[in-house]
Amino acid sequence: MALLEIRDLRVSFACGPAGGGRGRGAGAAEGRARAVDGASLSVEAGEVLGLVGESGCGKTTTALSILRLLPPGGRVDSGSIRFEGRDGTVRDLLAMGEAELRAFRWKEASVVFQGSMNALNPVQRVGDQIVEAIELHEEVEREEAVRRVKRLFERVGIEGSRAKEYPHEFSGGMRQRAMIAMALALGPRLVIGDEPTTALDVMVQAQIFRLIAELRSELGLSMILITHDLSVLGEVCDRVAVMYAGTVVESGSLGQVLEAPEHPYTRRLAASFPRPGGERRLPESIPGEPPDLRRPEPGCPFAPRCGDAREECRETRPAPRELGGGHLVSCLGGRRG
Amino acid sequence: MGRDEPGTGAFALFRRSRLGMAGLGLVLAFAATALVGPALAPYEPLDFGTAAEVLRPPSREHLLGTDDMGRDVAAALVAGSRTSLLVGLSATLISMALGSAVGIAAGWRGGLADSILMRLTDVFLVLPWMPLMLVLAALLGSSLWNIVLVIGLTGWAGTARLVRAQVLAIKERQFIERARATGASGARIVLRHLLPNVFPLIFANTILVTAVSVLSETTLSFLGMGDSTRPSWGMMLHFAFESGAATSGALWFVLPPGLCVLGLVLGFTLMGYAFDEILNPKLRRRG
Incomplete structure (x- = not known):
């Protein structure tokens, strides 16, 4: 099987009474918002999967479910997340007990967090934080762990001696490199990058992506790279999964999804990004807004904003269709101009 | 940013x-007085003098005079600094341990x-602490350690x-x-990262x-709840007050302990506000 297989995942969050914000009509019942509503995706060993979609579409929630790191109020309602460990055994991550889970985290799958300035403890030396992560999982002498941190630092392009410094003594790019070093400390099979370059300037972004590309060819890393920026996908990804309103609407190879998008949402998303060297035109926006996750509709979640929606689209939720070559799309409509 | 690394520059x-x-x-x-003072003082703070030595104004033998029982005021003052600091610091230790434990447990x-x-905390906040301490x-019973316990238990x-x-802010x-x-386990996160x-x-x-504990100790002792074997x-x-020293003009008996309480409490308060200003950059003056 694939390294990671998420099947029909549903995650909801407790939320107060609807009414304000985007709630339709007054007096909507207190309930749960379906942040992830039947998402399926898989990651093969050695592959980088780009997970794209706009804010609030469930990218991060899906990814953090893998480590069972949902914030308070969040709950996995159904589905399965199967992960193939180093020893070849396949486990359902949703069925793990607390101790098993702690042993799994970081050793098998680690995360490069969004704003790494906040992902490092401000009052602990950067090196010590990585040593701590190593010691949580392996019986190593402290000196050996410290040597390993030094090597990791040098690998991601930071002088080893700076492991003794505190996070505020690092620049934003260095902190992100240190975070990557920490993510690699235990040689995990899967690294989740949650918008790893969002808070960085463009030059540093490029450096970080070059580093990620180097590391994956060197270590054969499998990654999930979460982003809302389509332009970064091409740099490092093999495959792309597009999420909308908690479901994966389209997935396939980079070429399939970006060059020949089949789902109307993917097409509109691609059109909203300017292409360097393409014809000069203003990026298009998508009319309407994402659906209220507290009140799921029976049909296709994109139907209200889709120019091609038919009656059927509002009533039946489309199942993923295979278009050949691993290209999956969840849309009832055929190819349309 | 300054808020993020209070340990380094504070x-x-x-x-x-x-x-x-x-x-x-x-x-x-x-603190220095409390540590070495009693060893240097020529008189024992609890030794009664002869009838002729009662309520004498400051002189060469008794630098700050004597009290209504003929005891040396300076010696009592020096011994009192030891009591005040000991009770103040020990009671604070109890308050802080209890308050931090409750605060961390509740927030986490x-x-x-x-x-x-928090409802329990509210109860202790609104209870009139002075009558509570007295009760x-x-x-x-008024032993030194009971006083410590009473102040510690009411001040957290x-x-x-x-x-x-x-904790609520950092937890997020x-x-x-x-x-x-x-x-990392929950306990580890609390000890290594939250604390x-x-x-x-x-x-x-x-x-x-x-500062508050020192003042509480003085108040309790003034009201007669202090440990009578320890001068404070x-x-x-x-x-x-009982001997009417102030009205009879024996100011050498009244002013020194009052000024000492004032000085010690002021010292702690000034330090506390200085740290408060450092940890809360909004209070920090520019330039």
Whole structure:
């Protein structure tokens, strides 16, 4: 099987009474918002999967479910997340007990967090934080762990001696490199990058992506790279999964999804990004807004904003269709101009 | 950003605060007196003098005069600094330990535990603490350690609220989530990641609570709840009041203990505010 297989995942969050914000009509019942509503995706060993979609579409929630790191109020309602460990055994991550889970985290799958300035403890030396992560999982002498941190630092392009410094003594790019070093400390099979370059300037972004590309060819890393920026996908990804309103609407190879998008949402998303060297035109926006996750509709979640929606689209939720070559799309409509 | 690393620059900033350093000087002076003073004083603080030595004004033999029982005021004052500091610091230790534990437990666990602990805290906050202390002191008996216990047990509620608020803020920071992602257990996250980030606040609060504890000890002793085998400033004021020293003009008996209480409390308060200003950049003056 694939390294990671998420099947029909549903995650909801407790939320107060609807009414304000985007709630339709007054007096909507207190309930749960379906942040992830039947998402399926898989990651093969050695592959980088780009997970794209706009804010609030469930990218991060899906990814953090893998480590069972949902914030308070969040709950996995159904589905399965199967992960193939180093020893070849396949486990359902949703069925793990607390101790098993702690042993799994970081050793098998680690995360490069969004704003790494906040992902490092401000009052602990950067090196010590990585040593701590190593010691949580392996019986190593402290000196050996410290040597390993030094090597990791040098690998991601930071002088080893700076492991003794505190996070505020690092620049934003260095902190992100240190975070990557920490993510690699235990040689995990899967690294989740949650918008790893969002808070960085463009030059540093490029450096970080070059580093990620180097590391994956060197270590054969499998990654999930979460982003809302389509332009970064091409740099490092093999495959792309597009999420909308908690479901994966389209997935396939980079070429399939970006060059020949089949789902109307993917097409509109691609059109909203300017292409360097393409014809000069203003990026298009998508009319309407994402659906209220507290009140799921029976049909296709994109139907209200889709120019091609038919009656059927509002009533039946489309199942993923295979278009050949691993290209999956969840849309009832055929190819349309 | 400055808020994020209070541990690194706080003491350097403190040294630049003139009032804070003055407070530190006052506290250190009293601490030195408490440590070596009793050994140097020529009189025992509890030794009664002869009838001729009762309520004598300052002289060469008795630098600050004698009290209504002929005891040397200076010796009692020096011994009193030891009592005040000992009770003040020990009671603060109890308050801070209790307040921090309740605050961290409430903030970290949240939910029902938070509600129960905070209602308990509210009760201690609104209870009139002076009568409570008097009742407790009367019930437990007035030994030195009972006084410590009474002050410690009534003074933790404010700290608990403060610590809880800080825990709530830090708990949402991403490095806590990251620590969990690395496989750290809840207890480990609290001890290694949460506590070090709450500690500067606890530290600054400790100094202010010490000032209050010293004052509480003086108050209890003044009201006659003190340990009669240990001379303290409050007890001196108690005897001065009872013997009518102030009205009879024996100011050498009244003023020194009063000024000592003022000096020590002021020292702790100045230090506390200096730290408060450092840890709360909004209060920091520019330039």
